[in-house]
Amino acid sequence: MIAYTALLLFLIGVFNSFKVSAGFDKVLSFFTFISLVFIFANFCDSEVVGSKEHIFSLAWNSTPGKDIKFDIISNSYNKQIIIPFFALTLLGIFYNLNFRYEESRSTFSSLLVFNLATLIIMVTSNNFVQLLTALFVVDILSVFIIKDSLSYRRYIMLNILADMFLFMVLAIINSQVDSLDIRQILRYKQSGMYIDFLAVSGFTAVLIKIGMFGFHIGFADLKNVRLHRLQQILFMSSPLAAIIVLLKFHILWQTSEYFIVYLNAACISTMFWSFYGVVFIDSFKSKIIYLQTMFWALFIELLRFNGFIWNDMLSRLLVAMYLLISCMYLIYYYHNRLPSAYQMGKLTIRKTDIQKYIFFMLWLLIIVMSGILTEIYNNSNRYYIWLFAVMFVLALSSVIQQIYFSEKNIALKSQDLPNKKAVFTTISGLSLFLLYEIDYMALPVFGFAAGFLILCRYFSLSANTELPTSWQTKSPFNTIYKSIISAIRHFGQFIRLFIDKLLIEKVIFSVAMFFSQVFIRIFRRIHNKLLSGGFAVFMLLILLLWLSFNKGEF
Amino acid sequence: MTELLLLVLLLPLCGCLFILTTKKDNINAFNVAVFTLFAVILLIVRLLQLQNMQMYDIEPYVIKWFKEYNAKLHFRADIYSLLLLLSVDISLLIGAVGLTVKQRKNKTLMLAGVYLAWTFGGLFCAGDMISFYIFFAAQLLPLFMLMGKFGNMRKNSSLSLFFIFNFAGIMLLLTAIILLYKFNQGNVLLTDITTIGLPRHLKLAVWSLISLSFIIRIPIWPFHYWISSISAGIKNPLVYIITVMLPLTGLYGFMRFWQYHIPQIVGSYVPVIAVFGILTMLFIAIIGTSHKDFLQKLFSYSTVYYLLFLLSDILLNGMYKLNIVYALFIFMIVNSSLAVLDLWSENACEESNCGYHGILAYMPRLSKIIAFFVLIAVGLPVSSMFWNNFVLISAIFKANFAVGLGIMISISMVGMALLYELYVMSDLQTNYPATEITVEDISDRKLAFFIGVIILVFLSFFNPLWFII
Incomplete structure (x- = not known):
């Protein structure tokens, strides 16, 4: 049932992403909304009872070692999570239909529908790669929803950082349990290696995505984004994705x-x-x-x-x-x-x-x-x-x-x-x-x-x-972030100058050049028939003699 | 299939002959180069189809060279060599497409490009140590010429460094090969190279020489300096791509010489290489963040990823070679595409005097393409590199947690540095021009070409070898 809904949503999203004339745009948005209402009503009425699960499985990528499957698991718990997401998306599309704030209403609606479909894939996923992929897709969609490069700069940078944290956490779990199946994470508890590190890193990623204290500047920068877009980001984008991640991994982190x-x-x-x-x-x-x-x-x-x-x-x-x-x-x-x-x-x-x-x-x-x-x-x-x-x-x-x-x-x-x-x-x-x-x-x-x-x-x-206006405009976190980045940059410049220029270029190469010059001088002396040149030839002959008598046995 | 392999090896050589006979300041040389590369790419795809992912399925082609000295040359190909060769040829093709009209008329450049395609083909298909050495060494002269002509000429010392380091690497490999030849009484197949019985000290010396010769080509500290100094300032896309490709020869050397297992005698030194590797990664990643140039950041990115692949090979004892090759295939294409796209934007900057900040705001087509490639480079799941990197990093975490952590920090830093540079290039508001500026966006043909590359890369997310089905 959920797989069927996700597929329908995907098709509606694709249909809405085509550019249409202004007149047809409103009609298309209206029918999109109506069709989504029907899908939602059908979704709510569908019977996914008790512990019975329906799994839609598709072999996605096959490589030596591990196969990745694309799974959509329909059960009542997943349905319970998806219903409010669906309701919020419907509301977003409803406002989009009624307010004239988008040049192309259908394009914006398609973004919301794709976002919902991706969140459904996240909720129903059972493997790390599917979860991570959907998470990244939510991030990419958020760029299109915000649609203001100045506003989303820090938001996206922080989200990528959070994604890297999660990538690392999942890679570590995979390294220990040797399985991409999220349900296998309980096996990780048996080894328990680096569990604190995993919990702290994973939850930090969640905090960054939600915009919690210390990581809120990405969200704070969004104050110039249009309000209807901002509302979708605050609810339906990275924060909800982070909540899904929390729901999936809390069992492990809680240890x-x-x-x-x-x-x-x-x-x-x-x-x-x-x-x-x-x-x-x-x-x-x-x-x-x-x-x-x-x-x-x-x-x-x-x-x-x-x-x-x-x-x-x-x-x-x-x-x-x-x-x-x-x-x-x-x-x-x-x-x-x-x-x-x-x-x-x-x-x-x-x-x-x-x-x-x-x-x-x-x-x-x-x-x-x-x-x-x-x-x-x-x-x-x-x-x-x-x-x-x-x-x-x-x-x-x-x-x-x-x-x-x-x-x-x-x-x-x-x-x-x-x-x-x-x-x-x-x-x-x-x-x-x-x-x-x-x-x-x-x-x-x-x-x-x-x-x-x-x-x-x-x-x-x-x-x-x-x-004072400084209280409102200046955040200590701006200073902290800028300090960290400039410290890394200055450190980079320092080591580039110190190690590359000073140590390698000035010291190591100078020494190498010095020795090559010494060799050249020795050979010149040999050519000029000087006494020291004769001594050098004599020493070389002794070396050859020693090598000859050693019979090649090193 | 052997005949096809021979064709793959000989076609670039024929291309070189054709280019030599073209007139000066003529576009013919470029046409021949593009045709040759394209034909080789098609042949490799056909070979991959015929080979159907089998290891060493292609019967080796043997040249009986100096019979009395037991020096038969073997050429064979497997999935690793074919995929890497394919990535090199596609990258060179991308580089060729990135050239300006004036650059396309440069016969020397075209000749060097096709010649290097030939040497890469020979190197990747070499089945024995002598043929490997021949192609390994044969790359030096054209590279030296290209660097001298198109490299950073402000610093002649960089060129000297390039020559000294690479010549030293070649000499070290030659010494090791002569010693192996002497003890084996003849040429040695690369598959048998680890099984040759040598006295303990000689074994250590031979493998140290071989390792050192490959390490010199991979920018591990302190050998990284020659490549970083030479690549700074290259503004020719083809030459830049060739320069950044060089570490691939060292990496491939490790993959071939330590095909099945690392020789026991040097196995104990692997942690030393890992420590130097990880320190270099961090070092290069930090330096990458301090640069204010996209190409420099791209160089840091490529270095960090080469080291990731090297560490994956040696730390995991060669068990994940296929994942490395799949990731490398996409990595090479993405790296070349980004270099070409950046140089296009820089050229547009120079021609219109609009400045680097916000250049992409004037070029919406280029902006979209470059953003897609940066997203792949950052590690987003839009190509097979994402999944293969995940497998490799997982395995590294299992082998050594600290190395895994170092790798994660490094790849995050270089990825974010690239992403940040993309914002700088799109940010019009920081440096808003007083007068209206018109910048010519990329042409339809170039757009179509890169859309083709994007499709190639994106479909690999579902199947890394989708093009051979």
């Missing part, structure tokens, strides 16, 4: 005692750093990026509490967060795409009915998310879920307070959006559906819902324009 410590340290530091980013950096898109990294930190912790097993609650949380960012996306467009959140707040014409409606949807989503967290808490009993949740709501409310309740003085007309009814109906419909599905009658839900409203009205941390 290292450093893994959980590292994970906690990364998530907590990301939470605090992103909180700073959301509250104090006065760029609307940067706030969204940091809000998303906060969410991923929370999401990884929730995965851990759930034993790294995906479940419906996590799927719903992911969709709810996507809808929440969609609301932010609408706020951005209604506020004339102003880059500064503070300037948005000063927009005179605001608090229109539609903006009030967006605010209501945000509030609804806070209720949904706190409901989901309550359910996860009831299962895991980890109290510090609430610490993360409080920080998240605090950060979000600071942004909303700045936009909705700060001083107003700029007279700009609010921008209207095409097809707003369709978009709002979708977001509110989905939010209500999630609300219906969640057990929301709990004290924390009430607390968060009320707290969010109070914080939005009175939380003044976001009066951040008084902060």
Whole structure:
């Protein structure tokens, strides 16, 4: 079933990637969306029951030593993971259909469809090479989704670095278990060699791909990317690919005692750093990026509490967060795409009915998310879920307070959006559906819902324009990265000068030239019949004599 | 099949004769060179089809040379030699396509290119030590001429270094071969070379000489300097490709002379070579990041990968030769393509005075092609190099974890350095020109040629030998 869906997606992607006229483009996008809705509905209805697995297998590459197979494994667990990915892609294509932000809607839709197909291949893969290949394809697709070479420079460099880490980790595992099958990684535990190194390297790759603390600069650079593209990257690109890798390899990594410590340290530091980013950096898109990294930190912790097993609650949380960012996306467009959140707040014409409606949807989503967290808490009993949740709501409310309740003085007309009814109906419909599905009658839900409203009205941390601009523009990580790269470059120049020029050219070759000159002088002396020349000939004769009497026995 | 093999060996020689008879400043020499290379490529593909991946399936062609001295010359081919020869000929063809109109009229260059194709053919098909030596040594003179004419002439010492090192390498190999000839009372097949009974000290001396002669051609520290100094400043694509191909002869020497196993007497010294190899890799990778020129970074990249293949061969005791050859096949093509594409962009820079930064922004076709090749070079799964490198690095990790780690660091550094340079070449905003600049993008024919190369490389991801099916 999953293989069939992936094939259909691939075909739809290919069909959409052809260039068509502007008139036909919209029709094509519409039919693409409709067909995807049918495929999704069919996919959700399909019966993949219990432990029964259907494997679609294709001999992909055959070389001496090892064969690589392309496997798509259909089971209920994989289906459970794929459903939210599918839903998010559908939403992305839906926005693309309703907003006129792409010259070629069908091309952008094809990218999203290819991305989804690749993620499905990752989820269902059972071998290292298939997983790595799909991971690399996601990276390549992300370049096309971002479509801004200045913005994706560090993002791609960091992703390639993460890919190299994963390549190395998988090569080490393969070297020990002598199998490309991911299910065989448990055999690695028996040897246990370099397990700490594997866990730390592998998880570092995951952190880089998600943009966690220390590796967030790749994502921070994306603030100039169009918001609808940015949203896809934040959700559907490298972060989701990294989560899939985490789901596949956590069994092995967990055997290292450093893994959980590292994970906690990364998530907590990301939470605090992103909180700073959301509250104090006065760029609307940067706030969204940091809000998303906060969410991923929370999401990884929730995965851990759930034993790294995906479940419906996590799927719903992911969709709810996507809808929440969609609301932010609408706020951005209604506020004339102003880059500064503070300037948005000063927009005179605001608090229109539609903006009030967006605010209501945000509030609804806070209720949904706190409901989901309550359910996860009831299962895991980890109290510090609430610490993360409080920080998240605090950060979000600071942004909303700045936009909705700060001083107003700029007279700009609010921008209207095409097809707003369709978009709002979708977001509110989905939010209500999630609300219906969640057990929301709990004290924390009430607390968060009320707290969010109070914080939005009175939380003044976001009066951040008084902060020095250097706080907002200069990141210590920029300096750290630049220092590391320039240190490597300077070291390279130093060794090139010291070893190549000084040691080899000036010392070794000079010595070689000196000896060759000595030989030349000796031979000249022989030719000039000098006494020293005669002595040299005599010594050479003694050498020949010794060689002759040695009978060639060395 | 033997006749076909003979044709592969003789066709470039005929090509040389034809080129010699062409008029000066005429495009005919180029046409003959391209035709010869293309014909040889087709013949090799046919041989590969006939051979059907069998080892030494082709009956050797024997030349009875100096009967009384027992010096028969054997020429034979297997999958390794044929694939490497194919990659060399494709690379030379790419180099020839990369030449400017003026360069194409250079008869000496064309002659040297085809002559080197012949020597590579002879070297890769040599079945005995004398024929191997003849072709190994025969490469020096045309190379010396090419370097002298097209190399970095600002430093004459570089040319001297090139000659001294290579001549020393040839002399060392000659000494070893004479000693082997003396003890065997005749020529020795390369397959039997490790089985010759020699006194212990002589064995050590012979194998040390052979190893040293090959190491000199592979840029292991401190012998790397001649090749790095000579390749800096070469602006002719064909000459650059030939220069960067030279380490392949040393690598192939190791693969052939230590075909089945490393001689026990030198086996204990393999860790020393591995240590020097890995240090050189790191050294070259770090230096590569400090350069501000794509071609220099490409040189670092190729050196690091040659060393990876060398270490894979000697550390894994020759068990992964086929993976090495598959990876090398793609590596050679990618390396040559990148050199040609970069030199095209540099020429475009010079002609339009638009500067190096952002040149690719004016050349969308070239930009797409170069980006594809850089992605392969970085290690993305778009060619068989990805999978074969994975197998080789896995096996190296099993053999020696520290060496594996060193290799990973080095290949990551050179890959990222290339990727970064691609951004520099596409980045228009850093150095935005004041006036509008028009740069001529690559022609349709060149585009079609490189699309063909891309297809060749990409399909290898599914089957490394797809073209012989």
